[in-house]
Amino acid sequence: MEGCVFCKMFTGEVPARKVYEGRGVIGVLDIAPLFGQGQCVVIHRRHVDHFYDLDDEEVAELFAGVKAVARKIGAVFGGPHVSIYSRGMRISDHAHILVYPSTGDGPIDKMMAAFVAALTLRGTTPSELDAMAEKIRAASGPAEGDPAI
Ligand SMILES: [Zn+2]
The missing domain is CATH 3.30.428.10 (HIT-like)
Known part of the structure; x- marks a missing residue:
């Protein structure tokens, strides 16, 4: 382009x-x-x-x-x-x-670990995880017109 x-x-x-x-x-x-x-x-x-x-x-x-x-x-x-x-x-x-x-222990690694810990599974119940997995599984991921999927 x-x-x-x-x-x-x-x-x-x-x-x-x-x-x-x-x-x-x-x-x-x-x-x-x-x-x-x-x-x-x-x-x-x-x-x-x-x-x-x-x-x-x-x-x-x-x-x-x-x-x-x-x-x-x-x-x-x-x-x-x-x-x-x-x-x-x-x-x-x-x-x-x-x-x-x-x-594995540099400042960026520590920041990413803290970020991930803050966003991940705290307070998430197994049923909420099941519901999220089902939602992603059922989503129509392929782009429009993508014949491969
Ligand atoms: Zn370009």
Whole structure:
């Protein structure tokens, strides 16, 4: 798409610190990382906002890139984990996944653990969990026109 900085990263018109190039995707070092040094972002070439708007083959391309970049980050940082995060913002029009080294006890990890603890199962009854699972199970998840599901 004309004028899109991320499309220009694919073609090289806009410089990017590429760490990976794969079918339909690139992995670049994030210049404004949310999760600290070494965070990369794996971006799909096609213009869609969410990874779940990609077709199945494109999702496979995106996550093949995520896997490759995660292994590279793991090799460089050597921590116990490499984590991923998909918020669907910051990079409009291109489905993407953040990939970052995780020490398991760094400030971001502690913040995420506290956040998750605050939002999760406190006060939720088993019947409420059953009802939520049923609601998600029954939802019509596939995008309109998606023949794969
Ligand atoms: Zn674009």
